[in-house]
Amino acid sequence: xxxxxxxxVRYDGAEARRTDEERFEIVFALRQxxxxxxxxxxxxxxxxxxxxxxxxxxxxxxxxALVPVHACSVAESGIVLAGHEISIVVCNxxxxxxxxxxxxxxxxxxxxxxPVIVVSRTGDWPQYLTAIRGGVFDYLSYxxxxxxxxxxxxxxxxxxxxxxxxxDTWASNQ
Numbered sequence: 137x138x139x140x141x142x143x144x145v146r147y148d149g150a151e152a153r154r155t156d157e158e159r160f161e162i163v164f165a166l167r168q169x170x171x172x173x174x175x176x177x178x179x180x181x182x183x184x185x186x187x188x189x190x191x192x193x194x195x196x197x198x199x200x201a202l203v204p205v206h207a208c209s210v211a212e213s214g215i216v217l218a219g220h221e222i223s224i225v226v227c228n229x230x231x232x233x234x235x236x237x238x239x240x241x242x243x244x245x246x247x248x249x250x251p252v253i254v255v256s257r258t259g260d261w262p263q264y265l266t267a268i269r270g271g272v273f274d275y276l277s278y279x280x281x282x283x284x285x286x287x288x289x290x291x292x293x294x295x296x297x298x299x300x301x302x303x304d305t306w307a308s309n310q
Contacts, residue, residue, distance in 0.1 A: 180289075181216055183207045183227035183239055184255075189278070193226050193255065196282055200289045210234035210242070217246040224292055226285075228278075229256035229263070240271050249299065251292035255280055 180202035184190040194204035205220060207213040210233050216222070225243060229236050236254045243250045251273040256263065259277040267275040273292045276285060 177203055178223040178293075179203045179205050179220060181205050181207060181213060181222045181225040181227075183210070183213045183225065183231060185209065185228065185230075185232045189228060189255070192279070193285075196280070196285050197224075197226065197289070199282070200286055200293075202289070208232075210238045213239055214242045214246070217242050222247060222250055223296070224289060225250060225252045226289070227252065227254060229254050229258070229267075229275075236267065236272065237270055244271075249296070251296055253285070253288055253292065255285075 178201070180197040180200075182190050182193045182197060182204050184193065185208055190206055190208075194206065197204040202223065205216055205222065207216050209231050213225075213227070222243075225239060227236050227239055236252065240252055243252065252271070254267055254272050254275045255278045256275060257278045259275060264275045273295075274288050276288065
């Protein structure tokens with residue numbers, strides 16, 4: 137009798153008496169176990185009232201191997217966050233129906249801890265400090281330099297992975 141469990145293939149030891157069909161089942165089960173590969177698709181939420189800004193930010197997310205999910209408002213982003221697992225959020229500082237702080241609150245409510253990168257046309261030092269203290273990963277001026285934004289996205293995802301794995305990060309030592 138052939139018995140498969142999660143780790144091993146067990147059989148009664150009488151290999152010589154097995155039929156070809158039973159041997160095939162054992163080999164097939166082992167090959168299938170080795171072929172199991174999880175394909176993880178990571179999504180990034182892009183929130184902006186401006187179509188052009190959304191398009192540019194989505195292109196940068198795609199260059200970072202993330203699937204962009206678009207939202208035009210805080211309300212739409214709430215719907216997306218409630219129904220999808222999101223790895224990172226890139227948003228404007230202001231939308232037609234709210235600000236980035238509203239999105240941070242929605243993330244905490246639906247997703248837990250997801251890095252948020254805010255892009256602002258009027259970024260100044262006090263706004264930057266307020267955003268960082270409010271839980272934002274980074275606060276960049278618009279238009280962002282693509283290489284800088286890509287690096288910020290990679291750093292945010294790396295820090296998130298370290299936090300999930302329980303590793304100590306520089307930011308947690310501050």
